[in-house]
Amino acid sequence: MFLSACHPTYSNKSNQAKDVMTNSFSLEHDHTNRLCLRSPIWEDLDTITALTGDPRTNAHNPFGPPSPNESADMLKKWMQHWSAGLGYWCVRLIDDIDKKVIGIGGLRPANESELNLYYRFAPDSWGQGLATELAQHAIKRASQHFPEYTVVALVRPTNHASIAVAHHAGLFEDSYITDEGGRQLRLIRPALT
Numbered sequence: 763m764f765l766s767a768c769h770p771t772y773s774n775k776s777n778q779a780k781d782v783m784t785n786s787f788s789l790e791h792d793h794t795n796r797l798c799l800r801s802p803i804w805e806d807l808d809t810i811t812a813l814t815g816d817p818r819t820n821a822h823n824p825f826g827p828p829s830p831n832e833s834a835d836m837l838k839k840w841m842q843h844w845s846a847g848l849g850y851w852c853v854r855l856i857d858d859i860d861k862k863v864i865g866i867g868g869l870r871p872a873n874e875s876e877l878n879l880y881y882r883f884a885p886d887s888w889g890q891g892l893a894t895e896l897a898q899h900a901i902k903r904a905s906q907h908f909p910e911y912t913v914v915a916l917v918r919p920t921n922h923a924s925i926a927v928a929h930h931a932g933l934f935e936d937s938y939i940t941d942e943g944g945r946q947l948r949l950i951r952p953a954l955t
Contacts, residue, residue: 876912
């Protein structure tokens with residue numbers, strides 16, 4: 763069964779993510795029909811550096827690709843998010859025997875009332891609906907386990923593919939904000955409670 767291919771066997775419960783966001787279980791490992799989702803580990807550094815450093819995955823990033831050191835800092839932060847019980851997943855295809863990570867994404871706490879939706883996939887996996895599948899699954903998990911949180915995605919207005927993914931996941935356009943990188947579209951799924 764594909765679940766055993768997605769989920770590792772833990773030698774003891776101390777290896778599992780501790781959940782302090784009022785959930786009674788961990789979302790550290792999950793799956794969709796086509797995707798295995800797991801929390802990132804330090805051994806993902808080379809893959810994350812290649813993924814986040816690819817100029818094609820940064821076409822709408824006004825700062826350009828992060829340096830290897832910046833990618834390492836991002837991975838460290840992503841791993842720390844799981845200590846609060848929720849963070850971005852490393853993504854691979856269920857049927858990939860090589861278990862190659864093809865993307866990163868999911869939800870992480872943005873502040874006391876919002877979760878940030880994020881997705882970034884390797885260019886060779888674009889056009890297959892994988893980001894949409896991940897985003898829809900993340901929204902489903904937010905609705906089930908964190909209904910009191912608003913889900914937010916910040917997207918550059920020229921990134922039409924990313925905006926389409928957010929729309930397909932059920933988010934709608936809320937407002938524009940301006941940060942040090944310029945203008946961003948704020949898409950939301952309001953809190954359900």
